[in-house]
Amino acid sequence: MSIKDIELNLIEDFELFDDWMDKYNYIIGMGKELDGIEEDEKIQDNLVSGCTSQVWLVPQLIDDRLYFKADSDALIPKGIAAMLVKLYSGNPPQEILDHKPEFIKKIGLEQHLSPNRANGLASMINKMKSYAEYYSKIK
Amino acid sequence: MDITGIRKDFPELEQKVHNHKLIYFDNAATSLKPFPVIEAIEEYYSKYNSNVHRAGHKISSLATIAYENARKKVAKFINAESNDEIIFTRGTTESINFLTDILQDSILNNGDEVVLTVMEHHSNIVPWVELRNTLGIDLKIIDINDKGELDIDDFGKWFSEKTKVLSITHSSNVLGTINPLKKIIKEAKKRGVVTIVDGAQGIVHSKVDVQDIDCDFYCFSGHKIYGAMGIGVLYGKRALLEVLPPYQQGGGMIEKVSFDNVVYSSVPYKFEAGTPNVGGAIALRTAIDYIESTGLEQIIEYEKELLDYATQKLLDIEHLTIYGTAVNKDPIISFGIAGIHHYDLSTLLDGFGIAMRSGHHCAQPLMNRLEIDGTSRISFSFYNTFEEIDYFTDKIKIVKKMLI
Known part of the structure; x- marks a missing residue:
């Protein structure tokens, strides 16, 4: 599935929920399901700056595709990171770089997050994109 | 004290947040402002x-x-x-x-x-x-x-x-x-x-x-x-x-x-x-x-009642720890729930219209001393009510289930 298709699926999933608590439940569920990272990977370099809680992101390039692992000490950021991992992980760096995320707006996440949290989310995306840029150049 | 009358003096209390009545428990950060001000x-x-x-x-x-x-x-x-x-x-x-x-x-x-x-x-x-x-x-x-x-x-x-x-x-x-x-x-x-x-x-x-x-x-x-x-x-x-x-x-x-x-x-x-x-x-x-004109002594007394009531209600919640149990205490309660990150707790409670604070509260050395990275904090003012505390503790129980 392309990034665009995964994104459409995510948006559709969220359309099932009327209530924000249900949306949060879904995000939390994704957070609980996400495989975390090893303790020794929870280092400063992997930390996403600008998040209100600690979020780590670990990239790995395998056969020209960029994979991400993510973790957080809080469940909601972990769930949001899980959505981003689902969206981008396993794609060619250039495709990750070219994608303009629309789901945040479409699922209404932006208006529900405080400015601090929204910054954190933007930081996660920026960090993923900057890894994609890095790996697209060393290819 | 006529709390119902007092609440009418604070226009911010009239509003809804995420379709819920605003419960303002972040008074230690800043108070709401009455009409005369x-x-x-x-x-x-x-x-x-x-x-x-x-x-x-x-x-x-x-x-x-x-x-x-x-x-x-x-x-x-x-x-x-x-x-x-x-x-x-x-x-x-x-x-x-x-x-x-x-x-x-x-x-x-x-x-x-x-x-x-x-x-x-x-x-x-x-x-x-x-x-x-x-x-x-x-x-x-x-x-x-x-x-x-x-x-x-x-x-x-x-x-x-x-x-x-x-x-x-x-x-x-x-x-x-x-x-x-x-x-x-x-x-x-x-x-x-x-x-x-x-x-x-x-x-x-x-x-x-x-x-x-x-x-x-x-x-x-x-x-x-x-x-x-x-x-x-x-x-x-x-x-x-x-x-x-x-x-x-x-x-x-x-x-x-x-x-x-x-x-x-x-x-x-x-x-x-x-x-x-x-x-x-x-x-x-x-x-x-x-x-x-409201009476500082009455305010202090009422806020103390809110503190005692909320403390008792919170202590009834399993796995909840209150940080700060001094005998002489302002109506401020910092707490943590084992296995739950304070940011998740306040994010979800915000969804119920509850304004509270999570984090280090600009006191990182104290967090280090307590060996924690943050707390959830509620803080009361005289326009808060016992009913609001009941609502808050009810919602904590719901949120706890979501997060564990």
């Missing part, structure tokens, strides 16, 4: 906004009189010996920075010691750390016991011959602990130590009498006591203010200026360079009027 600001800016102390025209006189009446009101509110001991600042943070600035070289020199406590807010830590780095002073940090109270059994551990300044919070914005200021300051005075009190929280929930406390300086912000943001107070004992140098230089603080020489105004004007926050001062006066 909002109206005082509107009235000032629509009727007699003009610059104070300089012009001879009518509306400038009105503004000057109102500004100086605000000073009088504050002086009376904290029982200062004279109106001149009240300096208007931007808030507690500026008041403390003001002091670290003017005390260096006058009172504090290289090698001197300043006593702080582990429960201080960053605004009473960072300026001192900076001064340690630039001036070469030493910082002595007083620890707390398991309840979150300062150890006051042995003042020999607090002060040394090098101690020149004690800067201490009236009460902790995290633990709620009300410090026994009178006792501590008496000991400091015996040793000739200059005493500063961070009253950002203390002014809200205590009857402050600076002469009784006998501190040299007392700092607080207007916005935590129902006034506007951007106005605060530095109270200082006149004898000290007379000999200390000005904080900032500019207009409004001089007697005479030539390119060769400047003669400063008298206290407090030499400390108020530039155009002051006149509207803010006037609104602060109105806020104090509001507190007094």
Whole structure:
């Protein structure tokens, strides 16, 4: 599935929920399901700056595709990171770089997050994109 | 107290947040504002906004009189010996920075010691750390016991011959602990130590009498006591203010200026360079009027009832720990629930219209001391109700299920 298709699926999933608590439940569920990272990977370099809680992101390039692992000490950021991992992980760096995320707006996440949290989310995306840029150049 | 009537004075309480009635439990960060305060600001800016102390025209006189009446009101509110001991600042943070600035070289020199406590807010830590780095002073940090109270059994551990300044919070914005200021300051005075009190929280929930406390300086912000943001107070004992140098230089603080020489105004004007926050001062006066007409004693008593009720209800929740169990406590409760991150908790409770705080509360050294990375914090004001606490604890139970 392309990034665009995964994104459409995510948006559709969220359309099932009327209530924000249900949306949060879904995000939390994704957070609980996400495989975390090893303790020794929870280092400063992997930390996403600008998040209100600690979020780590670990990239790995395998056969020209960029994979991400993510973790957080809080469940909601972990769930949001899980959505981003689902969206981008396993794609060619250039495709990750070219994608303009629309789901945040479409699922209404932006208006529900405080400015601090929204910054954190933007930081996660920026960090993923900057890894994609890095790996697209060393290819 | 007529809580229903009081709540009608605070327009922010009327609104809905995420389709739920707003429950405002973030009062330690800032209080809501009653109509009279909002109206005082509107009235000032629509009727007699003009610059104070300089012009001879009518509306400038009105503004000057109102500004100086605000000073009088504050002086009376904290029982200062004279109106001149009240300096208007931007808030507690500026008041403390003001002091670290003017005390260096006058009172504090290289090698001197300043006593702080582990429960201080960053605004009473960072300026001192900076001064340690630039001036070469030493910082002595007083620890707390398991309840979150300062150890006051042995003042020999607090002060040394090098101690020149004690800067201490009236009460902790995290633990709620009300410090026994009178006792501590008496000991400091015996040793000739200059005493500063961070009253950002203390002014809200205590009857402050600076002469009784006998501190040299007392700092607080207007916005935590129902006034506007951007106005605060530095109270200082006149004898000290007379000999200390000005904080900032500019207009409004001089007697005479030539390119060769400047003669400063008298206290407090030499400390108020530039155009002051006149509207803010006037609104602060109105806020104090509001507190007094409601009754500070009744407010303190009712807030204590809210604290006790909420504490009991929270302790009934499994795996919940309260940080700060001092006997004398402000209506502030910091807590954590095992296995739940405080950010998740406050994010979900926000979804139910509950405004509370999660994080380190600008007290990272205290977080390190407690060996935690943050807490969830609720803090009450007299417009809060027992029903709101019931709603809050009910929602915690729901949220807990979502997160575990």
